[in-house]
Amino acid sequence: MLALISTILAQIDQAESGLSAIGAGLGYGLAAIGPGVGIGIVVGNAITAMARQPESAGVARTTMFLGIAFTEALALIGFVVFILLLP
Amino acid sequence: MNVFALDFPPVSHLFVWPDFLFTDTPVALNKTGLIYIAALLLTAGLFWAAGRRRSLVPTGAQTVAEVGIDFVENSIIMQTIGPDGRRYLPFLTTLFFFVFFSNIFEVVPFIQFPANSRMAIPLALALVVWAIYHVVGIRAQGFYHYFKGALFPPGVPKALYILVAPIELLQILLIRPLSLAIRLWANMVAGHLLLVTFAVLSAALWGTLYVPAVLPFAALILLTAFEIFVSALQAFIFTILTAVYIGGSLHPEH
Numbered sequence: 638m639l640a641l642i643s644t645i646l647a648q649i650d651q652a653e654s655g656l657s658a659i660g661a662g663l664g665y666g667l668a669a670i671g672p673g674v675g676i677g678i679v680v681g682n683a684i685t686a687m688a689r690q691p692e693s694a695g696v697a698r699t700t701m702f703l704g705i706a707f708t709e710a711l712a713l714i715g716f717v718v719f720i721l722l723l724p
Numbered sequence: 725m726n727v728f729a730l731d732f733p734p735v736s737h738l739f740v741w742p743d744f745l746f747t748d749t750p751v752a753l754n755k756t757g758l759i760y761i762a763a764l765l766l767t768a769g770l771f772w773a774a775g776r777r778r779s780l781v782p783t784g785a786q787t788v789a790e791v792g793i794d795f796v797e798n799s800i801i802m803q804t805i806g807p808d809g810r811r812y813l814p815f816l817t818t819l820f821f822f823v824f825f826s827n828i829f830e831v832v833p834f835i836q837f838p839a840n841s842r843m844a845i846p847l848a849l850a851l852v853v854w855a856i857y858h859v860v861g862i863r864a865q866g867f868y869h870y871f872k873g874a875l876f877p878p879g880v881p882k883a884l885y886i887l888v889a890p891i892e893l894l895q896i897l898l899i900r901p902l903s904l905a906i907r908l909w910a911n912m913v914a915g916h917l918l919l920v921t922f923a924v925l926s927a928a929l930w931g932t933l934y935v936p937a938v939l940p941f942a943a944l945i946l947l948t949a950f951e952i953f954v955s956a957l958q959a960f961i962f963t964i965l966t967a968v969y970i971g972g973s974l975h976p977e978h
Contacts, residue, residue, distance in 0.1 A: 702960065703965070703968065706964075713906055713914075716910050
């Protein structure tokens with residue numbers, strides 16, 4: 638009886654670590670959607686600006702990196718949660 | 725852990741190093757600490773070597789230092805603060821080179837560990853930046869005008885201030901330093917994990933006659949080049965965000 642209970646407990650333990658692995662993977666995937674779209678928009682518009690006004694490419698590039706840094710922060714927080722959730 | 729049926733070292737083994745000098749004392753040293761000391765000495769040594777014999781036609785270390793100072797002045801300070809930001813040039817240049825040197829150890833053979841993938845120093849640097857932009861703002865605008873300008877940005881409808889003011893307060897007190905530290909730290913962690921994953925894959929497939937085994941090795945070489953780019957980019961972003969925050973405290977929005 639005791640052996641049975643301990644095997645059941647061990648299985649529950651395993652199932653829980655499996656669930657947290659699934660949660661970690663799903664969480665990072667969901668967190669990457671928004672920043673992915675956002676960085677695409679930032680870089681796309683920066684390229685449009687550089688193509689229209691090549692003489693202001695320097696300012697556009699600096700601002701583009703700033704925009705990327707702010708957008709990327711969300712994806713990185715998702716990545717941190719992913720590491721924290723790993724079993 | 726098990727990735728593609730390979731033995732993958734657990735994440736903690738990749739980032740936690742045992743102490744090997746002065747163990748069991750408060751000044752115990754491990755690999756991370758040594759890399760930071762090396763980065764400090766490299767930064768100081770570069771500028772010491774550059775300033776020792778100044779010549780009109782720069783050579784060696786002087787070239788590197790002059791290119792770095794010129795880059796920080798023209799691409800960071802002039803684009804974000806303006807001419808009155810020149811007095812922050814020494815601080816921002818040192819910050820850029822220190823962060824860059826401690827990142828670049830990620831791809832130095834036999835060391836291959838980005839020191840900034842431990843949270844302590846990124847957080848300490850972010851707190852230094854946090855203190856500096858508050859002090860600069862309070863000295864330039866006065867306590868009342870600095871916080872009024874930061875919490876109640878002009879051009880927002882009056883009723884929205886109920887929402888905007890708490891968010892802005894949280895932003896300047898908590899979110900700015902935390903996001904600065906997490907951005908640097910998480911980028912370095914991600915880069916190190918990426919390199920380790922492909923190194924483990926290549927090592928497992930090494931020596932087999934399986935032809936696609938060259939693919940992870942090729943990816944490892946490409947990713948190493950990419951990580952050199954990321955090291956420089958993260959140093960640049962850390963410095964430019966510092967400059968943006970200092971510029972924001974120096975010049976209130978109108």
